[in-house]
Amino acid sequence: MKTKRVITRAAALVLGLLLPLLAASRADAYPFMIRHGYTGCMPCHADPSGSGPLTSYGRAQSDLLLRSRYGEAAEEPGPSSGLLWGAVTLPDDVRLGGDVREGFLATKVDGAATQKSSILMRADLYADVLWWRFRAAGSLGYAPVGALNAALTRGQSDNLVSRDHWLGYQIDEDGSWLVRAGRITLPFGIRDIEHTLWVRALTRTDMNDTQQDGVALSVSKDQIRAEVMAILGNYQLRPDDFRERGYSGYGEWAPSTHLAIGVSSLFTRARRDIYLGVTDYRQAHGVFARYSPGPLLAVLAEADWVYQSLTYHGHLGGYAAMVQADLEPIQGIHWMVTGEAKNDGGDVASSFGVWFSAVWFLAPHADVRLDEIYQTIGTPSGNVGALTALLQLHAFL
């Protein structure tokens, strides 16, 4: 019982308070693109479930639909939409890219002094190559802090990281069916760019460093989008005791071009959980939805039930949920309000949070984002308030 309380406190502290400070951000995925009728990810992204290198079509849509326009509406995507702002022209089958994201973070937790820091959240290069129906993709980057689960080197900081690397085969001609093997972002829920949202953190399904090695099959056809992955473990983690094995997957149905509804499921087993240090049978199951009543507004929602059976240490049953409203009054400017809640399980009160966010895609390949995050985080001894301000400067190649 005492061990269980210790584990519970540690989990609450780590997940509730420290992850935002440690995390480095990953590539972009914008599920709010459903406002333009894009229910699926594949036309724009090399990864069938979103994020990763952009296709030529995706680069064009980024220029036409995402960024601020000054003056006349775009007749065609500008030459700067290409790789390195148009300096490099590549065949459509070769998708290269890179991301740099710098964050300036200030966090005030009740009873503690304000912590300020600047973080190089992401500095990655990535590539995706198609040859006939075979695909090869990967990323390589540098993480001064965090992203330890994706590290190729073994330091506590200043690591080389590779978040994704896989080989794939397009089963049909247009790539609607894709089988991949390698290190892959887990298919689960909404692939948010806000990887510290509790629905991502509690389920361990973010784009930052929770990728796993395994085999995945995806389909994106007609009204259905789905991916299921056999998880074989994170082979950038040692020793083998820490590696989770199991499955993760989602299925989404889009009855119209502005509504998508999905379900997710995950189950893993690790001999020693990376955070809890004991044998952990971990599962998460949930629902999610994306809806856009019109071009001004996109609404995302997700709710997940999480359960961990800890051998000889009881169990933790909890949940995480979020609702996000994204308002784009003028192309390129997004105002977002996100509400979230979670309970890690055990003797911990529920946590609640609200994000007020503003994002400005001010120029080709560049955006700036400001988040004000108010959270009351449940701990064994009661709720603790936390206020976070995060300014991000982002550019992609």
Add this chain to the structure above:
Amino acid sequence: MEFRSRISRVTVIAAVLATSATSRATFSKAIEPVVSFTAVGPAGMKIQGTTPELDVAEEGDRVVISVRLDHLQTGIGLRDRHMKEKYLEVGQFPSARLSIQRSALKIGDGPSSGADVPATLTLHGKTRPVSVHYDAKKSGAEISVSGGFSVKMTDFGIAVPSYLGVTVKPDVDVTARFRTTGT
């Protein structure tokens, strides 16, 4: 720009014309018409376009529905421009026309009625037969009509849209609905 029109079933015209098998009705201008098409791209990508511009007229023993194409919208400006200028060439072919033999249309009082009827579609300067499904419900003097058809755009000389590696399939579904009054 990806736009692929394959018109399969247009029923709206049929419903408007066939108020009864025996009487020769006349129809008012279409009320609150909505015409939409759905085209499909790779990997589940779906494009929907709409226009409110639909007219119904009688030409001899046929009912003709005309849809102006120059106000079709898919929600993305560049895509609309490519669709209209490059593929549909609305400058030369501003309208699509669906012609149905009036005697093939049956609309009676009471519950909704529907059927499949043969029709002739003129699109992009070419005329081809199509099969149209319609549903019509008459309530007093007002007739509510909905229907659709499928079309393969290449049958009408429309090039298959392809843009930056994204190619739209040549088959397109068209639906329409409107209300009218018949005498």
